[in-house]
Amino acid sequence: METSHDADKKITVQSLADLGPLPMKVALGCSVLLPVAFVLHWVFGHGWDLFAFSYLQSTFFFLSISLGALFFVMVQQLTRAGWSVVLRRLSEFLSLGVIPLAVLVLPIVLLTLTGNDTLYKWASAENIANDSLLQAKSAYLNKGFFALRYVIYFGAWIFLAKFFLGKSLAQDETGDPETTLLMERRSGPGILLYTFTLTFAAIDFIMSLDPHWFSTIFGVYYFAAGLVGFFSVLAISLVYLRSKGILKEPVSTEHLHDVGKLLFAFNCFWAYIAISQYLLIWYANIPEETSFFLPRQENGWGTVSLMLVIGHFAIPFVFFMSRKMKRNPKPLVFWGFYLLIMNWVDIFWLVMPNIAFDKMASSVTFPMILINVCCTIGVGGIYVASILKLAGDKSVMPVRDPRLEESLKFHNI
Amino acid sequence: MATTIEQPEKTKAEPELLGLLAEFDDPHALVAASTKVRDAGYNRWDTHTPFPMHGIDEAMGIKWTILPWIVAACGLTGGTIAISMQYWMNAVDYPFLISGKPLFSIPACIPITFELSVLLAAFGAFFGMLGLNQLPKLYNPMFKSEAFRRVTNDRFFLSMDASDPKFSEIDTGEFVKSLNPIHVEEFWSDVESPKLPRNLKLGLSLVGVFMLMPIALVAYKRSTVTDTPRIHIVPDMDFQPKLKTQNTTGIFGDGREVRPHIPGTIPRGQFKDDNVPFYYGLKELPEDQDVITIAVQDDKKADEKKPVADEKPAEAGKADAKSAAAAKAAEDDKLAKLPWVTEFPMPVTEKMMARGKERFRIYCSVCHGLGGEGDGLVTLRAMDLQQGTWVKPASYHTDNVRKQPVGRLFNTITNGVRKMPAYGPQIPPEDRWAIVLYVRALQKSHQVDAKTLTDEEKQKLRDTK
Numbered sequence: 001m002e003t004s005h006d007a008d009k010k011i012t013v014q015s016l017a018d019l020g021p022l023p024m025k026v027a028l029g030c031s032v033l034l035p036v037a038f039v040l041h042w043v044f045g046h047g048w049d050l051f052a053f054s055y056l057q058s059t060f061f062f063l064s065i066s067l068g069a070l071f072f073v074m075v076q077q078l079t080r081a082g083w084s085v086v087l088r089r090l091s092e093f094l095s096l097g098v099i100p101l102a103v104l105v106l107p108i109v110l111l112t113l114t115g116n117d118t119l120y121k122w123a124s125a126e127n128i129a130n131d132s133l134l135q136a137k138s139a140y141l142n143k144g145f146f147a148l149r150y151v152i153y154f155g156a157w158i159f160l161a162k163f164f165l166g167k168s169l170a171q172d173e174t175g176d177p178e179t180t181l182l183m184e185r186r187s188g189p190g191i192l193l194y195t196f197t198l199t200f201a202a203i204d205f206i207m208s209l210d211p212h213w214f215s216t217i218f219g220v221y222y223f224a225a226g227l228v229g230f231f232s233v234l235a236i237s238l239v240y241l242r243s244k245g246i247l248k249e250p251v252s253t254e255h256l257h258d259v260g261k262l263l264f265a266f267n268c269f270w271a272y273i274a275i276s277q278y279l280l281i282w283y284a285n286i287p288e289e290t291s292f293f294l295p296r297q298e299n300g301w302g303t304v305s306l307m308l309v310i311g312h313f314a315i316p317f318v319f320f321m322s323r324k325m326k327r328n329p330k331p332l333v334f335w336g337f338y339l340l341i342m343n344w345v346d347i348f349w350l351v352m353p354n355i356a357f358d359k360m361a362s363s364v365t366f367p368m369i370l371i372n373v374c375c376t377i378g379v380g381g382i383y384v385a386s387i388l389k390l391a392g393d394k395s396v397m398p399v400r401d402p403r404l405e406e407s408l409k410f411h412n413i
Numbered sequence: 414m415a416t417t418i419e420q421p422e423k424t425k426a427e428p429e430l431l432g433l434l435a436e437f438d439d440p441h442a443l444v445a446a447s448t449k450v451r452d453a454g455y456n457r458w459d460t461h462t463p464f465p466m467h468g469i470d471e472a473m474g475i476k477w478t479i480l481p482w483i484v485a486a487c488g489l490t491g492g493t494i495a496i497s498m499q500y501w502m503n504a505v506d507y508p509f510l511i512s513g514k515p516l517f518s519i520p521a522c523i524p525i526t527f528e529l530s531v532l533l534a535a536f537g538a539f540f541g542m543l544g545l546n547q548l549p550k551l552y553n554p555m556f557k558s559e560a561f562r563r564v565t566n567d568r569f570f571l572s573m574d575a576s577d578p579k580f581s582e583i584d585t586g587e588f589v590k591s592l593n594p595i596h597v598e599e600f601w602s603d604v605e606s607p608k609l610p611r612n613l614k615l616g617l618s619l620v621g622v623f624m625l626m627p628i629a630l631v632a633y634k635r636s637t638v639t640d641t642p643r644i645h646i647v648p649d650m651d652f653q654p655k656l657k658t659q660n661t662t663g664i665f666g667d668g669r670e671v672r673p674h675i676p677g678t679i680p681r682g683q684f685k686d687d688n689v690p691f692y693y694g695l696k697e698l699p700e701d702q703d704v705i706t707i708a709v710q711d712d713k714k715a716d717e718k719k720p721v722a723d724e725k726p727a728e729a730g731k732a733d734a735k736s737a738a739a740a741k742a743a744e745d746d747k748l749a750k751l752p753w754v755t756e757f758p759m760p761v762t763e764k765m766m767a768r769g770k771e772r773f774r775i776y777c778s779v780c781h782g783l784g785g786e787g788d789g790l791v792t793l794r795a796m797d798l799q800q801g802t803w804v805k806p807a808s809y810h811t812d813n814v815r816k817q818p819v820g821r822l823f824n825t826i827t828n829g830v831r832k833m834p835a836y837g838p839q840i841p842p843e844d845r846w847a848i849v850l851y852v853r854a855l856q857k858s859h860q861v862d863a864k865t866l867t868d869e870e871k872q873k874l875r876d877t878k
Contacts, residue, residue: 275523282520285512321485411467 015393016093027385034378037371044062046357052111052118054372056350056377059104060205061229061344064222064376066097066197070157071223073164074194077180077187082406083258086250089398090237092168092333093391094230095161096153100386104166104379108205109150113143120146122211133212141208153201161346168398175400198223209354211293217277222350224270229343231263238330241396250397253327254412260326267320267339270346271313295353299363304349312342348372429602431554433573433585434561435594440466443569446592447472450571453588457574461564479633480541487537488530495529496522554600572600665734690758692842694820694827699751753820759846769851772844776836777852785809785855804832809852810859 016023037054069091076084076091108119117124121134122141128134145347164183171179199219207218215221238256242248281289285325296305316339325331355362356396362368398404437443440462447460451474460469503509504517514521535769543549555561555572569818571594573585656662656670665672674680686691714741743861759765774783782788787808795803807814817825825844827837863871 275520279520279523283514321481323481 006252013395013399015395016388016391017245017393019241019244021065024385024388026108027381030377030381032378032381033374034382037374037378040367040374044371046355047367047371049355049357050368050371051375052108053352053355056108056119056205056209056378057347057372058376059101059108059350060222061347061376062097062379062383063101063105064103064226064343065229065233065345065396066095066161067157067194067223068226068228069094069234070098070161070164071191071194072230072234073225074160074187074190077164077183078191080184080403082403083255083410085186085253085407086247086397087234087259087403088401089168089394089396090241090247091230091234092161092165093387093394094233094237095157096165097383097387098154098157098161099390100383102108102158104382105150105154105205109147113147115143120208120211122172122208131234137211141204141211142267143317146204149200149204153197154324156193156197160194162194163190168264168401169394171401172395172399177402180402194405198226198353205349206350209351210292215277215281215289215292217273221270221273221277224266224273225343225350225401228263228270228339231259231266232336232340232343235259235263235332239333239336242329246247247396250408252410254410255407256329256332257326257412260320260332262358263321263336263339264316264326267313267316271317274308274313277284295361301349301353301364304345304364308342308346308349310345312339316342344376428604430575430582431600431602432575432580433589434555434570434598434600435444435573435589435592436560436596436598437569437571437594438567440569442593443571444468444472446571446594449592450573453579455573455577455579457577457580459572459574461561461570461572463565463567463569478545480538480545484534484537487541488534491533492526492530494533495526499525554602558598558600560596560598589775656871688758690754690820691846694754694758694823696752696754696820748821748824751821753818753824755818755820757819757846757850759843763852765847765850766854768844769847769849772840773848777848778838780806780833781809784859785852806833809856815856815860819849819853821833822852 013309038051041051044050072084072091073088075081076088112119112120112123115124117127120141120227121127121131123143123146128138142214163186167179167183202219202222206222207214235256238247238251238259242251278293281293295301316335319325319331319335325335352364352368353362355368401407436448437446443460443462444466447469450458451472451497460473462469477490499522500517503521508516510516560568561570569590571592573589579585586597641647656664658671660670661668662670689698689825777785778789778793780789782792785808787806789806792803792806796805810817823845826840826848827842828837830833840848866874
C-alpha cells in the first residue's frame, strides 16, 4: 500500500465551493417552504396533525439518505474497496447531513417530551392509562427514555460521520497510509454501532407511530429505503458535479456504472425486504400485525401501496437491467430522480397513514400532499444548504488516499 | 475460435491443416497484433493468454456477450413455470383451502416464483457460459504444440483457424509473420485417433445396461398389478400391534376385541349419584326409562321409512305421513306427562348465566340463531339449498317451547329432538343447565314490554353491547 505521488501531482484539488453561490442560494430559497408549510397548517382542517406528520416524514426521508451515505462510507473502508475512493468524499459529505437533521428532529423530541400525543400515542399519560398494551410497552416507550435514545442515536451518527470525514481529511494533509488502516479497523465496530442505532431509531421514530404494531424487520426496511435514496442522490450529484467540471476526470463511466449497479441491487434488496415483511404478515393473518397493512389498503392508500410495488420495484427493475442505462448519465439521472421520488413515497407511506383524525383512519388528500411536498422541499433546502456549508472548500476527493490510483484506473470487466 | 476434431475415417486420411499459431512474449504486442488481425477482416481466430487482459476484447472486436439475454430468458421461463405450476396445483388440480386464503394468490406465489426464477437464471448463466465458451472440451489439436504449453505461464498466443473463409496457407502465413511474433507454427489434424480400449468399451456398456435397469423396473411395476402388499421399507405406523373395535380376536373368550363394561363397575368419570333432577331433569325416574329417549329413536325410524314412502303413491305417502304425525303426537304426549323439574337443581348465579351464554353461542346458535329464533347460519344455508331434508329448528319463542319446564329443555339438549342430535355426550350436565338458564333468559327477553322498564334499566340496556 503505497501513496502514489504521481496521482497527487495530476489532480487539482476541487471543492463544492467551486460550484459558486448558486446552489447555496437555491437551497436557502427552498428552505423558505418549511415556514410556508407551517403556515399552511392553519388553512386546512386537521392542519396541525398534517404538518407534524409531514415534518417527521421529511426529516426521516433526508435522514435515510444521510444514513445510507454513512453506511456506504463504512462499508467501503471495511471491505478495503479501491474502486470507490473517488466517490467516498462525496458520501462523507452526505453523511454529514445527520448534523442539521439532529437539530431538525429536536422539535419532534421536545414536543413528545411535553406529553403531546399528536405523533406518538404513548407520549400521553391518558392514552397509556386506557390501553393495556401501551402500559406493557411503557417500560421502553416513554418520554424520558425516548429523549435519551435520541441523544444516543444522533450522537453516535454525528460521531461516526465526523470521525470518518475527519480522518479522511487528515490524510489529505499527511498522506499517511496508517490512517486508512485505522479507518478500516474502526469501521467494523462502527457498523455494529450504526446497525443498532439505525434499527432502534426506525422503531422509535416511525414504527412507534402505531405503538400496537411491531415488525422485527422494520429496521432493515428503513435501512433498505435509505440506501436506495442515498445511491439515487449519489448518482444525481455525481452527474451534476461532472457537468459542472468537478470530478469530471476522476469519476468515469465505470464509476457511474457501479453506482447504477448498487442502486439496482439495493432497490431489489428493498423489494425483497418489503415482500418479506408483507408475506409473513399476510400469511399469518394475525390481527395485531395486519393492523399495519389494513389501513394501507383503504382510503386511497391502496393506490399508494400498489404504486410502491409497481413503481418502486417492477418498472425500475426492468430498466435497470440494461448496461447502457447505467453507463449513460442522462437515463441514470432520470432513474435516480425517479427512485428518489419513490423513496419519498415509501417514507410517506410508512408515516402518513398513521394519522388518525378522531380515531378515524386518514385518507390521501390534497392538503396532505401539498403540506408534505412543501415541508420536504423546505427541510431539503436546509439539509442541502447545511451540507454545502459543512463541506465548504474541502476537497471533493480524498487526494492522497493510498488506493486513489486504483480507483482512477478502475475498469469494469 | 474453436476447431473440431476430425472424425477418423476407415481409410487412412491425409492430415489436414487446421490453422496457424503465433507466439508472442509481450501482452502489448498481442493486443497490437489482434488489432491488425481484426482490421484484416478475419472472423475465425482467437487469442490465448495466461490471465484476463483489459482491452483485448476491443482489440479483437469481440461482440458483447449474449449471455445476459440467455440468463433473462431462463429467469423468465423459471418465473412462468413457477406461476403456472402453482396455479395448476393449487387452484385447478387439487384446490385446497388453507386458512381462508384464496386458492391462487400472488403473495403466496412469490417465494417459489422468486426461487425458481433465480434457479433457472443461474442454470442459464452457468450452462450458457459453458455453451458459449464451447466447454467442456477435452482435447484441442493446439495442445500438441510444445510452445503452446507456456500459455498458462508467460506466453501469449494468437491462433488463426483454417476454416476462416479468408484463410489461405501462404497469404495468412505471410500476414501472421508480419505481426512480428517470436515464433509461428502450424497445427494439423490427427490422422488417426487411438482406439478405445476393449475393456473400457465393455465396462461402459455394462454400466449403461445397469443404468437402464431401475427405469425398466419402475416401468414394469407401474404397468402390472400385484396381490402382495407393498414392501414397507419404512414402517410408517401403518401396522400397529393393537386391538381395534369391531374386530374379532382369539384372545378373549367372547371373541370381541372391544371390551364391554364389567358388571357392577362404573367407568371413570361416568359416576352419577342419586341426583336424578340434576342428571335427568326429572323429579324421579319413570318406570319405563326408554320414554326419555323415545324422541330420537322414533325420529330415526321415521327416517328409515321415508325412502319407501317416496315410492308409494302419493295417497299412501300421505297416510304414512299422517300415521307418523300421529305417532309423534303420542310420543310428545308421553314426554309431556313425565314429572319434569320446574326449578333449577343447582344454584342460579351470574357466572352460570355467563357460562350458559358462552356455551349457547358455541353449540346452539349455529342452528337456533343468536336470539333463539331458529335462524342460525346453518339453518339459513340449509333453507337456501332447499333439499327438503332439513327440519327448521323450533323458535324458543313459541308458546309450546315457552311452556316447557326446564327439565324438559334439559332433556332435549341431552337426548336431542327431531333432527337435533343428542348433546349429552358432548356437554357436561352443569353446562347443559347453564344453557337452559340462558335459553330461559332469551325467552324472557322477548316477552317484556318496554313500558314496564324503569329508566335506569333502559339506560343499562342501551349501554350494554
